[in-house]
Amino acid sequence: MTAEAAFRYLCDPRNRPEWQSSLRSVEVPADEEPHLGQAWRETTSVGVRPHMETTELVPFRVWTERGTWRGVSATLTLHFTDVTGGCRVQADGTVEGRGAWAVPAVAAGLLGSAAIAADLRKAGRIIARRRDDG
Known part of the structure; x- marks a missing residue:
């Protein structure tokens, strides 16, 4: 898979419930393409x-x-690089909490790294399967 294919799939919120284990649903207009400020x-x-x-x-x-959400904010950045035989996606994230949300935010940040890595592996399998099927 190329960085372009991974980027197109991962940056589209409509695809998130398919590969992100913690999601039940996403509310975004069905015909809205990904864009800055979306x-x-x-x-x-x-x-x-x-x-x-x-x-x-x-x-x-x-x-x-x-x-x-309430007193918690989280940022996730995905970096896409083409490499021989495919692409690499590097995830960098932070979770911050204010007041009573500070401790839960730290816990979420610590647990989040493993979940993000597993979710990205799942996304890679989905993208590869689509490429092979299409």
Whole structure:
């Protein structure tokens, strides 16, 4: 898979419930293409409903989202690089909390790294399967 294919799939919020294990649904217009400033709402498996926004979009290279919910904010940046035989996607993220949300935010950040890595592996399998089927 190329960085372009990975980028197109991963930066589209409509695809998120298919590969992100913590999501039940995403609310975004069905015909809205990904763009800088795109906003959507997610519903997680534990009932959290963060407001999400694309804050950086450099086609086929970098995509950043920011999510906020109550006193917690999280940022995830995906870096896409073509490599021999495919592409590499590097994820960098932070989770911050204010007041009573500070400790839960730290815990979420610590647990999030392993979940993000597993979700990206799942996304890679989905993209590869689509390439092979199509």
